[in-house]
Amino acid sequence: MDTVDVLIVGAGPTGLTLACDLARQGVAVRIVDRSPRPGGGGRGFSLKPRSLAALDDLGAAREIATAGFVERRTRFHQGTRRLFELDTPPAPVTVEQPYPNVVALPQWRTEAILRDRLAELGGKVEFGMRVTGLAVGEAESGSRVSGPAGIEVRSGTRAAGPGWSEVSFAGGERIRARFVVGADGGRSTIRRELGVAFTGRTDPDTRAMISDVRLDGLDPAGGVNMWLSPQRGVAVTRPVPGTGVWQVVVSLGPDLPDDEETLQRLLTERTGLAGLRVTEVLWHSVWRYNLRIAERFRAGPVFLAGDAAHVHSPFGGHGMNTGIQDAYNLGWKLGLVVRGLAPEGLLDTYESERMPVARQILADSDQRMGSMMTWRFARPLLGPLLKAGFRRRQRSTRQDHPVYPAGPLIGDGGGAPMPDGSLPTGARLSDLFRGSHFTVLGPEPVTGFDPELVHVHRMAGDYRVVRPDGYLALTAPTVEPVRAYFDRLTAG
Template sequence: MSEPRNAGAGATTVLVVGAGPTGLTLAVELARSGVPFRLIDAEPGPRPGSRGKGVQPRTLEIFEDLGIAGRVLANGRQAMPMNSTAPDGRVTRGGAIPESLANRPDIPYAASLITPQWRVEEALRLRLEELGGFVEFGTTLVGFTQTGDGVTAEVVTDGTATTVAARWLVGADGGHSVVRKQTGVAFDGETREDVRMVLADLPVSGLGRDAWETWRHPAGILSLCPLPSTGLFQYAATLAPGAKARLGLADLQATLEDRTGRTDIRLREPEWTSVWRANIRLAEHYRTGNAFLAGDAAHIHSPAGGQGMNTGIQDAHNLAWKFAAVVNDGAPLALLDSYEAERRPVAAHVLALSNTRLARTIETNAVPIDRDASTIQLDVGYRGSALARDDRDERATLRAGDRAPDATGLATVDGVHRLFDLIGRGQFTLLDFGSTTTLPRTAARVLHVVAQPAAEGEIADPAGHLAAAYGPSGRTLVLIRPDGYIGLISDAGNFRAVTDYLAAFG
């Protein structure tokens, strides 16, 4: 756990730099696993602003595992309707959940959630405090040196420099990451000064809060998105190339009236403003010795598709259980190499998707308003990873490396549960679909699928949702990683493969 041990100079296991969504997720996971850490942030306190306001379904699954999904959902809205008004006044409506994703037992969250980013950070901080940890605000990383055994970092708090010795350092410190710059890792990509946007959080009168409204105009796009759990809207307006960004209330109002043709919508003094530039980049490496990069320090995205914050949170979820496996369970240090191998291709894919959607927005002067499976990140997986092993036919729909699907209506001696109620929480879980013998002792939680549960660790699947999701043979074993991905599938019921996997990675 994050020591008041994390309240001062000295040694720790993981020094996390940056307390945005990525760093907070990592800290919560480490605290839950009992891995000592310190979480520092140069800002004097929590940052304001809605910023990344879209939480994707895969991230909501992670938040459920962390114990904060209810908190986040209570302060947001799923499947918010989206209206796009053309210059001739025609309105296109969208935002509905695709039929292919609705009411599926394998998908608990079928739509993204709109909530201000500060609400996400608030929920993570509260969870961190419940686990005994906290953020050291006003603490800046000045520099660090590495040896084979760890990192020695110099940090400054209130003008006082101290030294922190850590086994590993994680830079979750944003696009201008000190950690990345000091390691010398290339951050390839482009900054497009011709693609900019004014953002503001402000009160609005004369407009309902039932939908996210966008207006298309020859001068650019303007949108007003109601921010749930607040009395504010997020205002967003594209800037013409070379135009000066004007953030005053009168300028925001004038742009609104010009692009909507409406004078009945009145803006009030903004509580937060910013100018976004299309800065789209990917770090060449995610690991340099004992220093790691995560979130915006490793990849910066276009906001088209709402992927950046979510990708960073999932970086942290991937890395944290691997730290815990090495520290707590004696897993080999080589396990940490799989972080870059698994997560960097995901960021490259997301960047390509974001670029495509951004190019479409620029070309058509229209924001996409339809949701699809490509943006909700449920298809993210690690097939081909060193941590993905199976003897299943390559044509199978579900294979090792894929996200473990949920299943509802599972009967246990303690009542009816979803599969997601029974897995995760920092542990491996083994689904045994057909063994009639006693499994070897493993480090995993074992769930035996039976006709009628009679003891702890037995589950029944009366509705057939588990069987439909996993397609088992009579002897199938499915090992689910702590981060909710399938590590191993054996349709041959190969117990030895399971024990070997856990010995190597658990």
Template structure:
């Protein structure tokens, strides 16, 4: 069972927003700049609006999101920009304070580009440092954590970007408030009942909430999943418990990820500088059956015993937790009007940085579908495709993260998540008889088509038709059309790109496109 120590971490948006403003001006950014005072005022107004809105609706909302982690916040941002009323409830009294999921993969960076938080994420993070292996107080060699990759026109984000989880959540939270969304802290779910029209959720304190749909983003120990009786199938990846802690430490440079191999019966120690902060993340492995001590004195003793540093080099512990790496997949991702997303649906080893990223992309897949059903007039059956598409992806990513943990897979192309897609989905229609290269179901690449950057065209809650060397047919105004004569990553043809950046339909002509749009794009 994981335990955590959570010292107070002051939340301030002033510094990263100042940098974000500079980046936004240089890149035509889409992230508004708020001072700390205006953010505080906005939060107060948002809270008041939330209470009034809920009161006026008789405690009703379109979507109740349980959990204010990266999954719940990303989903709520997507719903907010689609005009869907959503309320996030969080058991804790504040955002999660630790660094746990610190790696953002290139595909998640593309998602954040679309959600309007990329400039802020770039401002507060940094690249991963090169690993430095130590032995007996001497540097004995470098260790490359990731296979190198060059940014290309079709894939502009080429490598993982380090942002401590607590800071990623601050960025997402600020964006949600900017869009008028709301989070209600100190709201512990204790039960619920669902019927044909919605779900009534009960809390340890406060009034019930009635929602048309509920999304459980409440972590690996999800109360919602357990109450539903949905099982988790999985395995222990490693029986040896791990300590992970955010600390202040002296005597180490911030240019390297410092690795201290096991000595004797002791497990390994790794100390990584957390980009955009003054903190280091300490990870230490212990023998099976060890009860990990999370105190400052215990962490100091571990660092001193396994490295050349003195115990006093650890000056502060800002957050600490222990866990046993495991991999598990929920047997179902949906029960009636309740959906599972993120760690509530799949639990990963932290190796390879797949857990948070897969979770954010769950939200990205579910958000546009809930929006289409609740605001776009799409049939409720569209929501069946969430489990159809995301559960196989989660299973695949669990295999990768487990393989990385056991040293069987390198961090590289597989962990960047750019090759994931939905070719076998019931939403996918490939009408060409012998397609080569890009196919329906694949991630839609970036690049230029005429004078338009495609990711700029995709950004927003709409569908996009990419037409290359073919005349565009008449389509509803809700479909943005981009035309050009040549595009190397697409080839000649028509490509209808879903709101989540995957090609839903592809063809040489528009003979079946109008029918697909009528079935899938209702407005």
């Protein structure tokens, strides 16, 4: 049986980001996916600045920024009548903010870029590997960690050394891993095997058909169009510049089929554009309203990340971004533990940092969805008021940087992303942070740290500790709190 340090189940944006992060640290990692081949359509379309900063660190952001585009025009229609157009010019790129804008790119393309980056780092996705079972063993005791009734969960024993888990596949193959990460989407098999509850609510009647299509009758230069009507429902068209492809979303009543004929009929009814014709459906899927969060993001050596840990409405463009940022939070922690640079206790901070972020995102996406629904029914409301509201929302989406609460990894003055900047040498500050090490910036040289764990640079002002994920961990007037921070980290 093959043994590996980390097994990632699911090669969506979450799993791929994590695989890149671990591969660059030299961690033995395998990433498997049940699909026979890549695919999956446009789905998540927006990469926010914080995700781009993470992908920049992993060496994939430039490619994404080149392939993607900044959506600036959105036209809002009330019924078939044009209400207003929102024109949001791109924010300028500065040294402090190399990625100031939300970059639009279909999810399949983002995934392809991440797979290419993974290949450069020596890894590859193993497609056609469907996980069917999980056995979780613990060091020393060999006790069963969890497992729902009716599902066979083998327990493992080991005299000494780290715990392990054994994952089995539809074809009968098994892989043993020290750590397993379930990045296998909203219907996660890993979550189910762990018996971790996925609490929240589902509204099966709130559905939408999401498709990638070719169509005639709309000019891609016009940008995104949203038609909202209390009687007829919602239609959204979003061009993918230079490809001839559009992402089309139509809300779908409970009894309507999700076929091409229905799509065409709903588009014609809701837009009032007789000349708007779908000429080819390249991919489609049905989205159902789900607002759910896993009650734990970690069970022993098994972690849940991305949609496997939380699902919500697409309003706010959080889905893919949250998964990428989950993976980026977990990647350096797993890497340091596997490489023997930090004790396993560090891994507890994955859940304590990411669960509050996920809860906040669930609330935000729910609130955005609620206000869209209210808007549908508040027809006489003033256009300018709505326009200002949507503009505010767009700006806040750009500045969507989760802040981590005080905890074992966040001390005085820490919690927010460290702003980028330029150095007297001309290099960017973020170049100093690139990699999975901590960075200490301070007025005097500090010695005595393991160079694999901590890089030290002189810089005027207070001492600052920057985490491997670019978050400011601590500011201090003297070096003692810095030393105490790393003493705590390495002592667990």
